[in-house]
Amino acid sequence: MKKIFSKIISLLFISGMASIGFTSCQKEENPQLRFSMNVEVSDITENSAKCLISVAPESGSVDIYHNNCSIGCIYDDKGYPSHNISTPGLAEPLSYPGQHTFYMLYLKSNTTYYVQGFVANPTSSGLEFIDGPVVTFTTLAGAPNLQIVSLKVNGDLYQNPTGSFTSTLKNNGCVP
Secondary structure, three states: OOOHHHHHHHHHHHHHHHHHHHHHHHOOOOOOOEEEEEEEOOOOOOOOEEEEEEEEEEOOOHHHHHEEEEEEEEEEEEOOOOOOOOOEEEEOOOOOOOOEEEEOOOOOOOOOEEEEEEEEEEEOEEEEEEEEEEEEEEOOOOOOOOOOOEEEEEEEEEEEOOOOOOOOOOOOOOOO
16 A cells, blocks of 8 residues: 555656646747837928838837837828728838848828738737837928910910920010
């Protein structure tokens, strides 16, 4: 009986140690990415702008620079942007601290745009988007497209709907 009792105790001890070892080696399933983000827009023209994004990890956060994360921005002229296929966006790997620069091109002139920074974190179920602040800016107004369709010289009226003229003007001298 003593042998059976000692075998049971030994088995319980071994199984208890194995479960302690197993639970202490488990990886955290959803590590937390915590950071602050700054989004700025500069160099605004009538059809382009530059988006500057920087992130700073918070104390105790997962290392965002070595976690296969991406940083980027999405923008829209119809309101707050969303992560869908029709919303323009730009992204690059988040592998270094500091400012990341994105060039938004082919924008409409004299139009208000909404820009949002984000960090994309790859997970086992897809990408997790952690959105930053939204900022707005308005592109510059384009130069008006002026065409000369008529020209009056010395009482003579010249008209051309294409706005293109080739003419020779007579020099009549100065009139006192």
